Amino acid sequence: MQALMPDSWLQALPQQLQKLQDQHLQRHRREVVPAGGAHVKVNGQPMLQFCSNDYLGLSQHPVLIEAARQGALEFGVGAGGSPMVNGHSTANAQLEEALASYVQLPRALYFYAGFATNVSVIPALVGADDAIFSDALNHASLIDGCRLSRASIHRYEHTDLADLECRLAASSHRRKLVISDAVFSMDGDVADIRALVALCERYDALLMLDDAHGFGICGPQGRGSLAAAGLTGANASPRVLYMGTLSKSAGVAGGFVAGSNTLIEWLLQRTRSYTFATAAPGMLARALQQSLSAMEEGDHLRSQLQARIAQLRAGLAPVLAITGWQLLPSNTPIQALVIGDNSKALQLMEALRERSIWVPAIRPPTVAAGTARLRIALSAAHTPQDIVQLVNALQEIAGRSR
Helix, strand or coil, X not given: CCCCCCCCHHHHHHHHHHHHHHCCXXXXXXXXXXXXXXXXXXXXXXXXECCCCCCCCCCCCHHHHHHHHHXXXXXXXXXXXXXXXXXXXXXXXXXXXXXXXXXXXXXXXXXXXXHHHHHHHHHHHCCCCCEEEEECCCCHHHHHHHHXXXXXXXXXXXXXXXXXXHHHHHCCCCCEEEEEECECCCCCCECCHHHHHHHHHHCCCEEEEECCCCCCCCCHHHCCHHHHCCCCHXXXXXXXXXXXXXXXXXXXXXXXXXXXXXXXXXXXXXCHHHHCCCCCCHHHHHHHHHHHHHHHCCHHHHHHHHHHHHHHHHHHHHHHHHCCCEECCCCCCEEEEEEECHHHHHHHHHHHHCCXXXXXXXXXXXXXXXXXXXXXXXXXXXXXXXXXXXXHHHHHHHHXXX
């Protein structure tokens, strides 16, 4: 490769990478192969994982795999074009109808990825003359979508409805968009959706609700956090745009939005990642149709998951008593064990890895400085013995570090 000019800005990248390493912020990928249940091989090493967002364990479900295989035979493995040209397969169209029915909203729009959904939908809703009111702990995809919109961004304190109302009341913008995660990805806490909708009604705002971590888990038959709040079907509000991802509880890939016919038609016309990107392959839509059926009939999976959450929280109580660690309140699969210091969180992750347990350490800028943590993600695929293994390992490590 040719040498760079001595004064090129690219010459600074090695020093900047070294700085990330020195601050314990450099990230590394690992090669992963499923090994059954919650077990995987990581760079060839057998591991028990607590980092998957496959919350119901559907990604390896034989019915979904067979549906994808049949879909590949029917449609091939690629879509061949944008949904607005030739990529909107009959499978994708049927999936959108199934999604709308499942979340009990009038219409849905299916995207190839959840991140791309948020990044493009927000700029399609608001622009430079408008205002966004975004929860301080919203996901990166929502943050990026806000920035791309060029709207005025008002960041309200996490789940602080009084702060949000003050900002809404002070705004003179005609178009106001409130954006919130339903289940927050790093803390596992839940937004007060009914109160958010009430504020949007009061101040003539639209609410965009990102339910990436609640879809399939929350609400009756896993229909999501909006259904859990009783705001679907006949009680659905035209002021709510519901977003869900299809790569977590659904076990496949993609994202979608659902809402009123008018709102979804507007997004169909104006969302750039929908118009200008190749559509998701029909084979995935076929797998997702089966996934929706499995989630609808999956109360036993959600019961297993809730049992594992309760088991973990009870098991960690003695560990918390002898350490400075904090287990944040959460009844969701996301269980955040806050350690504090970056290096200590990494050391704990490494100590677990040495015991063939994989729990990721989450550090700034993903979370606030001083709140580095182990993000324990639970799944219906975990067994009671899996939880015992994790708790025992943490107890042993905590005892040795005293």
